[in-house]
Amino acid sequence: MVDDTVRTVAVVLFDGFELLDVFGPLELFGRLPQDFAVTLVGPKPGAVRSFQGAEVVATTSYADAAVPEIVMVPGGLGTRALVADQPFLHWLGRWASGAEIVTSVCTGSALLAAAGLLDGYRATSNKRAFAWASTHGDSVEWVASARWVHDRDRWTSSGVAAGMDMTAALMAHLIGPERAQRVADEIELELHTDPDWDPFAASAQ
Amino acid sequence: MVDDTVRTVAVVLFDGFELLDVFGPLELFGRLPQDFAVTLVGPKPGAVRSFQGAEVVATTSYADAAVPEIVMVPGGLGTRALVADQPFLHWLGRWASGAEIVTSVCTGSALLAAAGLLDGYRATSNKRAFAWASTHGDSVEWVASARWVHDRDRWTSSGVAAGMDMTAALMAHLIGPERAQRVADEIELELHTDPDWDPFAASAQ
Numbered sequence: 001m002v003d004d005t006v007r008t009v010a011v012v013l014f015d016g017f018e019l020l021d022v023f024g025p026l027e028l029f030g031r032l033p034q035d036f037a038v039t040l041v042g043p044k045p046g047a048v049r050s051f052q053g054a055e056v057v058a059t060t061s062y063a064d065a066a067v068p069e070i071v072m073v074p075g076g077l078g079t080r081a082l083v084a085d086q087p088f089l090h091w092l093g094r095w096a097s098g099a100e101i102v103t104s105v106c107t108g109s110a111l112l113a114a115a116g117l118l119d120g121y122r123a124t125s126n127k128r129a130f131a132w133a134s135t136h137g138d139s140v141e142w143v144a145s146a147r148w149v150h151d152r153d154r155w156t157s158s159g160v161a162a163g164m165d166m167t168a169a170l171m172a173h174l175i176g177p178e179r180a181q182r183v184a185d186e187i188e189l190e191l192h193t194d195p196d197w198d199p200f201a202a203s204a205q
Numbered sequence: 206m207v208d209d210t211v212r213t214v215a216v217v218l219f220d221g222f223e224l225l226d227v228f229g230p231l232e233l234f235g236r237l238p239q240d241f242a243v244t245l246v247g248p249k250p251g252a253v254r255s256f257q258g259a260e261v262v263a264t265t266s267y268a269d270a271a272v273p274e275i276v277m278v279p280g281g282l283g284t285r286a287l288v289a290d291q292p293f294l295h296w297l298g299r300w301a302s303g304a305e306i307v308t309s310v311c312t313g314s315a316l317l318a319a320a321g322l323l324d325g326y327r328a329t330s331n332k333r334a335f336a337w338a339s340t341h342g343d344s345v346e347w348v349a350s351a352r353w354v355h356d357r358d359r360w361t362s363s364g365v366a367a368g369m370d371m372t373a374a375l376m377a378h379l380i381g382p383e384r385a386q387r388v389a390d391e392i393e394l395e396l397h398t399d400p401d402w403d404p405f406a407a408s409a410q
Contacts, residue, residue: 019235020392023228023259027365030224030257040259047252047262052235054228054245057252057260128391160232160392186333187225187365188405190397200393 007174009038010068010099012092012108013048013058016078021105022056024164025072028171031183035175041065051076062091067098070170075106075126075160083114083136093117103155103170105163112156113137122151126159127200145201147192158198165192212379214243215273215304217297217313218253218263221283226310227261229369230277233376236388240380246270256281267296272303275375280311280331280365288319288341298322308360308375310368317361318342327356331364332405350406352397363403370397 009029011022022040029036042048042058049055060066073092082088093115096102104112109125112118113136124146125133134142143149148157148166150173157166168191172180184191214234216227227245234241247253247263254260265271278297287293298320301307309317314330317323318341329351330338339347348354353362353371355378362371373396377385389396 018232019228020232023224026257026259027223027225030255030259033258038258050235052231053238053243054231054235055262057262127393158393161394185405188332188363189366190395190404192395199395200390 006034007036007070008066008068009036009070009072010065011038011040011072011074012062013040013042013056013074014078014082014088015043015049016051016076016081017048017074018076018106018160019050019052019054020160021074021076021108021163022050024161025105025167027187028164028167028183031186032171032175032179035171036070039065039068051078062088062095065095067095069099070101070103071096071099073102073104073108073111074163075104075108075110075129079107079110083110089115101153101155101170103157103166105157105166106159107133109133109156110136112154113140118154118156121154122149123154123156124149124158125156127198128159145198146195147197148195150195158200164189169193169195211239212241212275213271213273214241214275214277215270216243216245216277216279217267218245218247218261218279219283219287219293220248220254221256221281221286222253222279223281223311223365224255224257224259225365226279226281226313226368227255229366230310230372232392233369233372233388236391237376237380237384241275244270244273256283267293267300270300272300274305276301276304276307278307278309278313278316279368280309280313280315280334284312284315288315294320306358306360306375308362308371310362310371311364312338314338314361315341317359318345323359323361326359327354328359328361329354329363330361332403333364350403351400352402353400355400363405369394374398374400
């Protein structure tokens with residue numbers, strides 16, 4: 001699967017998204033513009049407010065967003081309202097179904113599950129919010145201890161910082177481990193490359 | 206120095222800033238709004254484009270920004286032009302001199318040095334850009350191997366991801382190590398708490 005195609009990555013912003021869920025992965029993808037073309041989609045074009053307060057500019061609305069090759073859905077406290085927002089979930093389920101790969105960071109997996117995108121898949125989520133996140137979806141096999149879970153065309157990570165490890169693993173899968181490691185070295189990021197490494201699972205019990 | 210004061214933190218945005226240099230530290234500060242009140246300052250209010258392309262909203266212009274208790278200057282390719290931008294350096298040097306603590310992530314230390322804010326201090330920078338960064342400043346003691354350097358009221362980190370470790374150390378210094386560790390655990394971030402840990406110094410040689 002390693003090749004030189006430029007892949008489109010669309011990150012789904014919403015009010016109350018968690019900053020590092022978005023910008024950890026974007027830091028990594030953004031260093032390889034010849035491999036990954038990232039767009040930020042939001043409820044409408046313009047500023048979207050994060051949980052932490054900082055506002056980020058969405059360039060495309062949900063309604064107008066082309067189906068990308070890779071979907072990335074962050075978590076954050078904003079997910080608590082969105083898991084009950086039927087128009088959002090209906091859009092997400094239809095739109096993301098057309099992507100080659102659907103990913104989430106942290107409680108973004110609750111949104112994927114609520115949109116029906118994880119039925120029949122193994123998946124994980126933030127360990128502090130695991131009891132809540134894992135109530136979503138009809139037939140999701142929730143994994144309580146994992147830095148991230150890769151099951152066919154779905155990649156879901158544990159909380160916040162775990163999104164960077166998952167993204168590096170996804171990049172390694174798509175363009176080779178050497179290039180993914182090179183990007184991590186450039187940004188002085190010590191990667192965890194073992195998806196089963198999860199000290200935070202125990203600490204959350 | 207551990208106390209319960211709310212401290213103001215101002216992050217200096219500029220065209221071509223590095224995403225994770227800003228949002229790693231903001232993820233941490235933003236989880237303790239009772240301790241840290243963060244503002245984003247830019248050339249003018251409105252969107253500022255990162256090196257990776259994503260745009261972030263500055264709420265205050267450089268000219269109008271109140272002097273905060275903590276200044277944070279990120280790095281990124283945009284620093285290459287700014288180290289020669291005398292009006293910017295003049296503003297930064299005057300404005301940041303009034304802060305209690307001045308910090309930088311990655312090549313942000315080149316901007317601090319060029320503005321005269323590191324003269325007589327020990328400091329570090331991104332290890333891949335160290336030869337360039339360390340040409341700035343008149344009497345800076347540049348440290349070639351360090352995750353971050355804390356010298357009195359100046360904190361400077363190594364490249365990109367190192368900014369999160371430095372920020373957690375600064376938070377530990379100001380509000381106690383237990384609370385800093387709790388925030389890191391919440392976001393499933395494995396902290397490096399030893400400022401001398403620096404495998405990237407060797408790999409950059």
